[in-house]
Amino acid sequence: MNIKPERTDRLLPENSVWIHGMKWWHIGFYTALVVVVLVVLNGEPNPTIMAVTLSALGVLAATYPFLTRQQHLGTWRPTAYVILLILVVGFLAFLPGSGAVLLFVAFPQIWMFSSTARAGLISTAAICVAVATGQLVRFGGSPEDLLGIGLQAGLSFLASTMLGLWIYKIIDQSEDRAQLLAELEAARTELQLADQRQGAMAERERMSREIHDTLAQGFTSVVMLSEAALAQLRSTRLDDGAAQELVARLDAINTTARDNLQEARSLIASTGPSQLQGGDLLGALDRLASAATSAGCDTSSTLPDALPHLTSNQQIALLRSAQEALTNVRRHASASRSQLKLEHSGSHLVLTVSDDGGGFDPDLDTSGYGLKSISARLGEIGGTLRVSSANGEGCVLHMVVPVEDHQSTVAAPPAAAQNQPERVEAQ
Template sequence: MSGRTERLLPARSVWATSMVWWHAGFYAALASVSYFAMFGDERESGTPLVVGALVLLGAAYPFLTRTKDLRTLRPTIYVALLVAVVVFLSFVYDGAGVLLFVAFPQVWMFTSSQRQGVAATAVLCVGVAVGQINRWGLAGTEVYGITAQLVTSFVASCMIGLWISKVIEQSEQRAELLAELEATRHELNNAEQARGALAERERMAREIHDTLAQGFTSIAMLSEAAQAQLRAQPEAPSGLVRSLTAITRTARENLAEARALVASGVPSDVQGGDLLAALKRLPETLHLDSIRLTVELPDNLPPLPSTQQVALLRTAQEALNNVRRHSGATAAEVLMDIPAGGPPLLRLTVMDNGQGFDVSADHQGFGLKSMAARLDEIGGRLQVTSAPGTTRLVAVVPTEALGPGGTDTGPGTRGTDAPLPGAVT
């Protein structure tokens, strides 16, 4: 199929948008010709052939001109059948010329190129003219009239068909241009949103640097000064010194975290891709006081992008902070494993033996919503189940092909359904 034909194919979809009216007009024309052939004043012996040809054309029409088949060979077959039937009827029935009013438009509807449209129109006009001459003879007046009708019909059909095809082709080009403009506008809108998000991140980075980072620095300095003063006193309480040391360490760690966020957006705990090490340090960095925290991790993990490492670390930190603030638990556990079977996934489970809460309540805090949103951004999901004595938070994220070890979760790692020490089951 030529490039010209390929450019015209979309135009035929425009024809298809008004097909209902063309269907109605086509069958109305067939019905009228059939009626006059059977009940007209000049019934002829060839009436059964006329009606049979019209029935054949009407029966083939819905099967060869369906919208979904417009880019196949079926419409071309229909055009050939249409031309053959109309030319045949012109040899056996005087009223066959009425069908030209629907035959010419259909030729341009269902041919796949303008060249085919012109050729089919020419064959149709010549065939009908020959049929009329066959019926009416070669008298001079009839020949002149038939010739004039032939030329006029051919020129008019080609002019109208070519003009409509050109208009439709231009309409399709405008539609494609509008679609391209819409796509460009969508891309520009996305770029503007990304630019706005970047500007907002830069603003937040400045705010973190100018407020939180400075505040952590002040806390660390004041705590170190207080420790120095206490050390100068021989009877200084050792517990107070330890508390101030913990405050200093926490402030320093959060200061490093704030500076890492300002610098690159990647938490300092997972810089270098060591998520397992960051999770192992949770008992030291979170200072859960009276809560006994156990961390059980696999020996190795599949390669994870920084976004997934950040999401898992933040989920564990936020979950344990919720345990400390709200649960009243005495024991908590962080487990990570790779579920066997199914797609490659990494599962992080945080459990505690606290008082539990209603997970269906509408007043859930920002922490759970933040964790769910963070996981959703990387294609993960969050599931929380809770009852008095047992609360389980499970975060699952997709991974690429697993590294060595397959689904082995490492020695000593137990399933997430195992109860915590002291938990009510």
């Protein structure tokens, strides 16, 4: 039988059967003490033996509540009580007809308050030997008495051990199950916390991309436009033509600032991009190309007359990806021209942004946050990003988004699949 050490070192739960049933153990113990006291008072003629017996019972009754409290389980105190119980019961065995009743509560208490199963076995053997020794002293050592007392002690030990180990195993299994349930509850709580942390992290990443793709880009445009206006103001006399151009630039600054203010309000209100408030993705992309031209890079747009049905998330992902791609062209490509093209081909929409800038090696230059942001955003709607570029040869970004065939409203332009550059997965 598997004997696990230090069972009572584990704190019992407050709703344990042992704890709830403890009062009945107390009642049974004190009832047995009262019975023994009555037997001694009514059947012991020797005053000295009566006084010694009552004193021993009084010590046991007085120490019991102080050594067996719930908070003391697993400490030395229950063990001390078990030792005292063995001594008292063994002492009473030397006296005629007074200690047998205590055995009915002594055996269960030994198993209740022993710290291990091994300690329970040893204590059970000790109390059986003590009782047998007292009986042998009282009745003599004849072969018949020796056989009867030995048989009684052996059967008592066997019955107590079997019952004690069986109860011990049941309680041990119950404690293991309670511990397993506690671990499962803790694991479930940890999973819930992990899901919350993952959700919070995903939301932070989403907000980071939104801010990067909207506010940061918009205010960068404000800075670039204002610097261009200031540079022209310093180098040009304010004739009518120059004044009109300055007015146009300042008007572009004002428009950009207003658009980004609306973006901030949209983000705070947890809505989609302000350009899509009317559901016009094509118009938003066209305005995006015009804004890129105003920012200094001549950008053309090639858009279909209509689009298949797109979800709000798909529209937002396409618009934000186009914004990020054109921002990368303006910031990093040193390009004079760029093109934004949206094509519908079968079960996919292909958004292409190309430029005539310096280009880069996609296999080496993977540190740009913009490409990672685009790839992550497209991945959320099942899309992919492909990059075709080389040093000195410009760059082409292909952003592919799946759509349902039956939702299509227009066919792809005839040149949709022609002259496509080699595609390399963005890293």
